[in-house]
Amino acid sequence: MSAGANQPEFSPNTFTMDGIEIPFKDGQTLMDAALAAGVYIPHLCHHPGLTPHGSCKLCMVDIGSGRASSCTTPAVAGQQVSNNTPALNEARRTLTQMLFIEGNxxxxxxxxxxxxxxxxxxxxxxxxxxxxxxxxxxxxxxxxxxxxxxxxxxxxxxxxxxxxxxxxxxxxxxxxxxxxxxxxxxxxxxxxxxxxxxxxxxxxxxxxxxxxxxxxxxxxxxxxxxxxxxxxxxxxxxxxxxxxxxxxxxxxx
Structure with missing residues (x-):
């Protein structure tokens, strides 16, 4: 049996997010690809057509054992990405609470x-x-x-x-x-x-x-x-x- 025979197969230009296969084009970020596929990732500082900034951190996702801003992270074939999880949404809620109390x-x-x-x-x-x-x-x-x-x-x-x-x-x-x-x-x-x-x-x-x-x-x-x-x-x-x-x-x- 060849190495990786039990691993799921992916199309050359797709990654999975919460079990959903997301296609992407070369150069697209995780955020761009997800939105194009109709999958929402919470965000405040992202806007289509503007250079990604990664300042609000609400769009952070889990990739393997790491965490990254989806608006600045390039999509890579075969990536396993988690977006809509209790832990991520709790972190996003905390960040949102901080934004509310930091300003008026x-x-x-x-x-x-x-x-x-x-x-x-x-x-x-x-x-x-x-x-x-x-x-x-x-x-x-x-x-x-x-x-x-x-x-x-x-x-x-x-x-x-x-x-x-x-x-x-x-x-x-x-x-x-x-x-x-x-x-x-x-x-x-x-x-x-x-x-x-x-x-x-x-x-x-x-x-x-x-x-x-x-x-x-x-x-x-x-x-x-x-x-x-x-x-x-x-x-x-x-x-x-x-x-x-x-x-x-x-x-x-």
Whole structure:
């Protein structure tokens, strides 16, 4: 009997995730391949078309005896990947709880409620309370721009706005400065204010925030509560990015 005769056979470009065979193309990450196959992996900092970042760690999966971020890990034929396990979901829930208490996310009074991916993720993972003591951070609010407001109290440092500004808008409006507890979102302008940046209301960076850190002025509550994205959809629905993009007038066309 040849070595490996009792091992399951795999197609040249497939791996298994929770027992499901997932096809992939050369160069695809585990996240890209899973989403293309209709398999959801929880995530906050990933967005199709943007360079993977791996900052939120919600998309971590188990590969053999190791653990890795699926948005940055290349797919390899024959990999055995675990995604939807009690241990992983418990770790994801803890990370989500930490994001809630590290910032000031007061959902009932936030304009983003119902459209907030962080809020939807908490529901998805069964998070019922914050668990940890609240930090009650006091960070600067920048309302200097004529059409866009920046509320750093709600920023989760996913860097989606940073990457969208650089990679899609062709600008360099945002960056993250500092490390650890001192890390913060900054504006690349002479004064550090949005008003002195080249951010425009049609930029993807002005709309991509998954929480309520970047808001469009004078457009609050245009969509009534009860009819917002996550009032009508589950965060785990595949292709939900297109639904969100359509609501803010951004498509891949």
């Amino acid at each position: 996310h007061l959902c009932p009074s936030c304009e983003k409620t119902g459209n907030c991916t962080l809020q939807a993720m908490a529901y998805h993972l069964g998070m019922l309370e914050g668990h940890f003591p609240q930090f009650f951070q006091r960070r600067e609010v920048d309302a200097s721009h004529s059409t866009v407001m920046l509320d750093r109290d709600r920023c989760i440092l996913c860097e989606l706005c940073v990457r969208a500004s650089r990679e899609v808008d062709g600008k360099n409006v945002f960056a993250v400065a500092g490390r650890g507890i001192t890390a913060r979102l900054i504006v690349n302008s002479p004064s550090g204010k949005l008003a002195d940046s080249d951010l425009e209301i049609d930029d993807l960076a002005a709309h991509i925030c998954p929480v309520g850190a970047i808001l469009i002025k004078a457009h609050g509550y245009e969509i009534p509560i009860g009819w917002r994205t996550f009032d009508l959809h589950q965060v785990g629905e595949i292709g939900l990015e297109k639904v969100i993009q359509a609501r803010v007038g951004h498509t891949d066309d």
